[in-house]
Each structure stands twice: as C-alpha cells, then as structure tokens.
Amino acid sequence: MNSISNLAAKFRTCPVTGLKVDRTAENLIKVNAVVAVVCLLLGAVAALLIVLTRWQAVHLLPAEWYYRLLTSHGLNMLIFFIIFFEMAVLYFAGPVLLNCRLPAPKLGWVNFGLMVIGMIMVNTMVYTGKADVTFTSYPPLMADPMYYLGIILFAVGALLVTFQFMATLVVAKKEKTYEGSIPLVVFGALTANIIAIITLLHGALIFIPAFLWSLGLMNMDPQIYRLVFWGLGHSSQQINVAAHVAIWYLLAGLTCGGVVLSEKVSRAAYVLYILFISMASAHHLLVDPGFGPAWKVWNTSYAMYLAVLASMIHGFTVPAGVEMGLRLRGYTNGLFEWLRKAPWGDPGFSGMALSVVIFGFMGGITGVTIGTEQINIIAHNTLRIPGHFHVTVVGGTALAFMAVTYYVLPLIFQKRVAFWGLAKLQPYLFGIGISIMGMGMIFQGIFGVPRRHWDITFSGALFPVEFHPAVTFFQAVMGIGGIIAFTGALAFILIAVVTVFFGKTVTEADLKSGASGLPQGVLKLPPQVHTGAHVVKAHETGARGTVVLVGIFFVCFVLYYFTNWKILSFLWKVG
Amino acid sequence: MSTNQEVPLGQRLCDSPFLLLIAGIVVMFAFYTIWGLIEVLNLPQATLP
Numbered sequence: 001m002n003s004i005s006n007l008a009a010k011f012r013t014c015p016v017t018g019l020k021v022d023r024t025a026e027n028l029i030k031v032n033a034v035v036a037v038v039c040l041l042l043g044a045v046a047a048l049l050i051v052l053t054r055w056q057a058v059h060l061l062p063a064e065w066y067y068r069l070l071t072s073h074g075l076n077m078l079i080f081f082i083i084f085f086e087m088a089v090l091y092f093a094g095p096v097l098l099n100c101r102l103p104a105p106k107l108g109w110v111n112f113g114l115m116v117i118g119m120i121m122v123n124t125m126v127y128t129g130k131a132d133v134t135f136t137s138y139p140p141l142m143a144d145p146m147y148y149l150g151i152i153l154f155a156v157g158a159l160l161v162t163f164q165f166m167a168t169l170v171v172a173k174k175e176k177t178y179e180g181s182i183p184l185v186v187f188g189a190l191t192a193n194i195i196a197i198i199t200l201l202h203g204a205l206i207f208i209p210a211f212l213w214s215l216g217l218m219n220m221d222p223q224i225y226r227l228v229f230w231g232l233g234h235s236s237q238q239i240n241v242a243a244h245v246a247i248w249y250l251l252a253g254l255t256c257g258g259v260v261l262s263e264k265v266s267r268a269a270y271v272l273y274i275l276f277i278s279m280a281s282a283h284h285l286l287v288d289p290g291f292g293p294a295w296k297v298w299n300t301s302y303a304m305y306l307a308v309l310a311s312m313i314h315g316f317t318v319p320a321g322v323e324m325g326l327r328l329r330g331y332t333n334g335l336f337e338w339l340r341k342a343p344w345g346d347p348g349f350s351g352m353a354l355s356v357v358i359f360g361f362m363g364g365i366t367g368v369t370i371g372t373e374q375i376n377i378i379a380h381n382t383l384r385i386p387g388h389f390h391v392t393v394v395g396g397t398a399l400a401f402m403a404v405t406y407y408v409l410p411l412i413f414q415k416r417v418a419f420w421g422l423a424k425l426q427p428y429l430f431g432i433g434i435s436i437m438g439m440g441m442i443f444q445g446i447f448g449v450p451r452r453h454w455d456i457t458f459s460g461a462l463f464p465v466e467f468h469p470a471v472t473f474f475q476a477v478m479g480i481g482g483i484i485a486f487t488g489a490l491a492f493i494l495i496a497v498v499t500v501f502f503g504k505t506v507t508e509a510d511l512k513s514g515a516s517g518l519p520q521g522v523l524k525l526p527p528q529v530h531t532g533a534h535v536v537k538a539h540e541t542g543a544r545g546t547v548v549l550v551g552i553f554f555v556c557f558v559l560y561y562f563t564n565w566k567i568l569s570f571l572w573k574v575g
Numbered sequence: 576m577s578t579n580q581e582v583p584l585g586q587r588l589c590d591s592p593f594l595l596l597i598a599g600i601v602v603m604f605a606f607y608t609i610w611g612l613i614e615v616l617n618l619p620q621a622t623l624p
C-alpha cells in the first residue's frame with residue numbers, strides 16, 4: 001500500500017498521452033522553461049535596442065551601451081535562453097518519453113541552482129560594465145573574474161544535466177520501461193546530449209584557463225583561445241540543431257500524425273551529426289593565419305559535408321513524413337492538397353513548418369556557402385554572419401522551441417494556452433520578422449558592412465569609408481524585420497507567462513469539448529487509417545510534393561552558391 | 576522464418592549510447608582540437624622587422 005502511494009506521489013499519468021510522468025522531472029522541465037523565457041525577455045529587449053542602433057538612420061544607443069547590450073543579447077539568447085530550454089528538452093525526452101523515473105532527482109535541483117547562479121553572476125557583470133567583451137570574450141579583451149566563474153558554474157550545471165540524461169537511459173533500459181530501441185525523438189535528444197558533452201568539455205578547457213588568466217595567474221594565447229572557444233561556441237549551435245530536429249519529428253507526429261519514413265535513415269543521419277557536425281567550429285577560423293589549409297578544408301568541407309548531408313536528410317524526411325501522414329488521412333489529391341489542408345492554425349504546426357523552411361532554405365544555403373574556405377574571405381566578420389545565424393538559431397531553433405511550447409503548456413504545465421488568437425499568429429510574426437531581418441543583414445554583408453560595429457559611417461575616422469547606396473535600403477529592411485521579430489518574441493513571452501501563472505487548468509471536460517487554448521494535436525488528431533482507396537493511392541504516389549519542394553531547394557542552393565563564386569571572382573580579377 | 580531475428584549490427588551500435596559518446600568525442604578531439612593545437616604550436620616564431 002505504502003509503495004503504491006509512494007509511486008503515486010512520484011508519478012502522474014498524462015490523460016492525453018497516457019505517459020507516466022515523473023513529477024520531479026516535470027517540475028524541472030517547468031523551472032528550466034520559465035527561466036529560459038526570462039532570459040529570452042532580457043535578450044529580446046537588448047535585441048530591439050541594438051537593432052535600432054545598427055539601423056544608422058535611428059542610431060539609438062551610445063557606443064558603450066551598444067557593446068554592453070550586444071554582449072547581453074548574445075549571452076542571454078544564445079547561451080542562457082537556448083541552454084535552459086534544452087535542459088527542459090532533456091528532462092522531457094529522458095524520463096517522460098521513456099516512461100521512467102529520473103535518477104538522482106535531487107541532483108537535478110543542484111544543477112538548476114548552479115545554472116541560475118551562473119546566469120545571474122554573468123548578467124550582473126555585464127550590466128555593471130565589468131564584462132564588455134561580447135559573448136566570445138576574445139583575449140586580450142578581459143572581463144572581471146566573476147564573469148568567467150559565472151560561465152563555469154553555468155556550464156558545470158549543464159554538464160551534470162547531460163550526465164543525468166545518460167543515467168536516465170541506463171535506468172530506463174535496466175528497468176525495461178521501453179521495448180527495442182529508444183524512440184527516434186529520444187535518439188535525437190541523445191545526439192544533442194552527446195554534442196552537449198563535447199561542447200561543454202571544450203568550455204571547461206577554455207573557461208577555466210580564462211578565469212585563471214583574469215586572476216593574473218597565467219598567460220593566454222589568443223589563437224589557442226579562439227580554437228578551443230569555438231569548440232564550445234559553435235558546437236553549442238549543433239546541440240541546437242540536433243535538439244530542434246528532434247522537436248520537428250515530435251511536432252510532426254503530434255500536430256498531424258506525421259510518420260517516420262525510415263527509422264534507419266533518420267538514425268543514420270543523427271549518427272553523422274554525432275561524428276561530424278561539431279567540426280564545423282573550424283568555420284570561425286577560416287581566415288585565421290594559424291591553421292593550414294588541410295586542417296581548414298578537412299574540418300569545414302570534407303567531414304562537415306557529411307553533417308550537411310544529415311541535415312538535408314532530416315530536411316527531407318520531416319516534411320515527407322508530414323506529407324505521408326496527411327495523405328494517409330485522406331488528403332491525396334494532386335501534389336499539394338496535404339500542404340493546403342495542413343493545420344496552419346495550430347501554432348505547433350506552423351512554427352515547426354516555418355522553422356524547417358527558414359532553417360533549411362535560408363540558414364542551410366547561406367551556411368554552406370559562407371563555410372566554404374574561399375568564399376568565407378568575402379563574408380567573414382560582415383553582417384552576413386549574424387544574418388546567417390539569425391535564420392538558423394533564431395528562425396530554426398528558437399522558433400521550433402516556441403512551437404513545441406504550445407504543446408508543453410497543455411501537456412506538462414496542464415494549462416490552456418492564453419491569448420489563443422495571438423498564439424496562432426505568433427509563429428508567423430516571429431518567423432517572418434526574423435527572415436526579413438536576416439535578409440537585410442545578409443545583403444548588407446554582401447556589400448561589405450561589418451558586424452559588431454557601432455557606427456558604419458565611421459564619423460571622425462581618418463579615411464572616409466563609403467558603402468553602396470543600396471545599404472541604406474537594406475538597413476531599413478533589417479530594422480523593420482527586427483521590430484517585427486521583437487514583437488513576435490514579446491507576444492510569445494506574454495502568452496507563455498500569462499499561461500503559466502494565470503492560465504486555466506486543463507480539465508477532462510475541456511479536452512472533450514475542444515476548449516480554446518488547446519492545439520488540435522492535443523484535442524482531435526484525426527486517426528490514421530491504414531486501409532482503403534486513399535491509402536493505396538498514398539503508397540502509390542509517395543511523398544511527391546516534398547520531392548518537388550526539395551527540387552526547388554536545390555535550384556536555390558546552386559544559384560546562391562555559384563553567385564557567390566562569381567562575386568569572389570570580382571574581388572580578384574584574373575588577367 | 577524465426578521470430579528471434581538477430582538485431583542488425585547498425586542497430587546494435589545505435590543502441591549503445593556510450594559507444595556513440597566516445598566516438599563523437601574521439602572524432603572531434605582528434606580532427607579539430609588536437610590537430611588544431613598541433614598546427615598552432617608548430618607555428619614558427621615571427622621574426623621582428
């Protein structure tokens with residue numbers, strides 16, 4: 001009797017999915033997600049102010065505050081928002097999806113505490129002006145020792161969570177809470193987890209010496225710093241990629257019953273990530289004189305292209321899985337009936353779909369191009385780089401995280417999503433805004449406008465520097481896109497905060513009556529049918545619509561790639 | 576046909592999280608970190624003009 005009540009205290013059963021949910025894991029998901037949203041708010045306010053400074057016609061902040069808020073924006077968005085959210089993903093993909101208990105539950109709280117203390121220390125240093133070093137903190141720029149210590153505490157907390165995830169896999173296997181192999185989504189989370197361990201090991205290798213250097217106890221070689229720092233800085237983006245791809249698969253299934261076309265192919269693609277994606281860190285060092293071409297080309301091309309291949313596999317299998325899922329539900333006419341009839345009013349679906357398109361089309365194409373050694377010379381340190389990563393980590397990862405939140409709120413927080421009408425619009429607002437801003441940045445970069453630069457008129461400089469007049473137009477594009485994206489981010493924060501703290505609790509009656517604030521995947525996912533004429537038709541046609549979309553992708557890819565070689569040839573005219 | 580089919584090698588490898596972890600760490604450290612460090616440490620000292 002006692003053990004049954006103990007069990008009931010430890011777990012609850014989800015009325016929608018039937019999963020047994022460990023309560024500590026659930027609470028850790030909640031607190032990590034809430035802190036992630038707080039960091040998103042800090043980062044978003046800084047975003048608005050810096051975009052209005054980079055837009056030369058507005059030029060809002062003085063130089064000192066531009067760099068301070070640039071530092072705050074990079075850290076709160078890229079590191080704190082994203083990693084706190086990823087911790088929530090690991091607690092979800094581990095104990096919840098594997099239907100098992102969370103090992104060492106108290107450790108979860110210690111880890112969370114370490115991460116929060118680290119985050120507060122870093123923000124305090126930044127806002128008191130003791131760490132105007134941008135998130136890369138390249139030596140010889142030096143911050144207060146407490147800044148490095150804050151980063152170290154945060155990283156140690158995160159590393160311990162990754163160990164806890166590995167321990168969860170062991171426990172689930174031992175206690176036989178699943179059969180056969182772990183589900184694909186969990187395999188995706190495992191991939192993210194492994195990349196996180198690689199990343200955080202590099203973090204320890206560079207931030208502990210940086211801390212000692214800031215205390216005056218050792219020297220620091222800037223080139224070695226850059227090498228090891230990017231083992232952390234860029235690999236952390238690959239945690240995001242693996243995590244958001246796992247979320248794509250999850251949302252494809254949850255929102256419209258998307259199928260997995262081939263477990264084997266999707267898992268093989270994840271293994272390619274584990275082996276090769278972290279090496280993309282070398283992109284950041286393509287113009288550094290310290291490394292030879294063999295090291296550069298091997299890491300950023302030969303090996304890295306295997307990871308690009310993996311992304312292209314996921315970029316095909318996710319939409320193709322959605323297409324097949326919808327065709328199996330009867331949308332078999334023509335090439336694109338499934339796409340027209342897809343649940344575009346479900347923010348979980350629209351966010352996921354936009355994330356696939358923005359990440360794949362814009363992020364993938366621009367990334368592979370500027371990651372080519374020769375082309376990198378015309379893109380390095382220009383606004384093309386932030387243009388590229390705002391369509392990958394923001395339009396891809398952050399948007400996927402927002403999309404899944406619309407399912408986490410009812411399923412984990414057990415609350416109906418507040419401002420449901422606004423929630424339906426929010427992914428469009430954020431996705432379209434960030435794409436416009438990204439395009440504005442990319443085009444300015446093509447005209448040579450530098451990144452991380454307070455004043456591109458170079459007023460007071462010894463030599464006049466002038467940009468092409470088109471830059472003024474693209475600055476406005478960037479500014480307007482940035483304002484739209486900021487509005488989208490703010491709408492998300494408002495929805496999430498009001499839902500969590502003041503939202504209505506989901507009841508059985510809400511689920512039956514289809515109350516507002518519950519996405520259709522939670523309410524009334526139409527059942528998949530495996531017999532009948534349309535099923536035969538679906539199997540005959542396959543995922544033809546996606547094949548056409550992929551064809552368009554390749555045409556854009558080839559055009560953009562070769563246009564850049566052409567631009568490069570203008571730089572060094574031969575003959 | 577036997578129902579007790581042997582699990583294919585690829586699947587068995589994918590089912591070993593620690594093996595994947597070690598593989599990921601070794602590839603990254605060997606090709607990126609250690610090779611990179613060797614390149615930097617072997618750079619000849621620049622001569623003063």
Ligand code: HEM
Nearest residue numbers: 047050051074077078134135394398451452482485486489
């Ligand atoms: C809310 C919408 C956002 C807007 C309007 C925005 C805008 C900007 C702008 C204007 C810059 C400065 C570029 C420069 O001067 O070089 C920047 C930099 C950056 N942003 Fe965002 N951003 C947004 C969201 C995000 C998100 C969600 C992330 C990460 C998940 C992110 C990560 C970064 C990073 C890492 C930098 C580079 C900082 C540096 O160079 O030190 N941004 N962003």
